[in-house]
Amino acid sequence: MSLATFFKAAGRVPAVGLVAGIAALAACSSSPPARFYTLGGGSGDSTVRTTAPASFYLELAPVDMPPQVAKNQMVVQDGTAQVRVLEDQRWASLPADEVRRALSADLSQQLGAIDVYGTPHPDGAAVYRVKVNVQRFESSPGKRALIDAVWSVRGVSNQAVLTCRTLSEQPVGDGYxxxxxxxxxxxxxxxxxxxxxxxxxxxxxxxxxxxxxxKSAKPAMPAPPRLLPCPMNAAPAQ
Known part of the structure; x- marks a missing residue:
């Protein structure tokens, strides 16, 4: 109801009803604004840097996320089977995009590489394709934040591949x-x-x-992909 319609109708109601109606409109207009969160942590350094060409490149594909948390609203749980969707606490973008963006920044920094997914890169350069499937993304305020993911790395040139699983559970304090x-x-x-x-x-x-x-007319064929063991801090995917 618009204010004009409300005050037009107010002339036909008692004064007590008029005061109650105004209070109801004020309550609706004072609902708390939504807060938005991101997993990308900016360093605050605005210096422009031009780096030397990377010795190799990454292709980090879009991250898969469980459908029950694939929304902007935070989905939290208290340790039971019940979950809550928080309208006032939201991710700045979908959780899959938040995780991918943070992973891309971390991997680029740790490896000194460039994420060229969807971007042209020099021919003949070493490229490693990374795929991440998040199977659990659990948020328990005051208790824990958990990510359980199966991931793979494949070398385009050497045809080596490994598939592993990482379970990371972090204790958290109160508050979002x-x-x-x-x-x-x-x-x-x-x-x-x-x-x-x-x-x-x-x-x-x-x-x-x-x-x-x-005498053979068949061209030489590359060897099939070689499966490698997972590193020490990751478990083989089940």
């Missing part, structure tokens, strides 16, 4: 700022495991081509 900080720490732990995986794959030698006789 602490909860978001806990999720950021969980992403940092996940990035550390993936960085170790990239280093493992990058150290694998390139496969040799299968030999063929001079």
């Amino acid at each position: 700022d602490a909860l978001v900080a806990g999720h950021r720490q969980a992403v940092d732990a996940l990035a550390g495991a993936i960085s170790a995986g990239v280093k493992t794959v990058s150290s694998a030698p390139a496969p040799s081509m299968t030999s063929v006789s001079a």
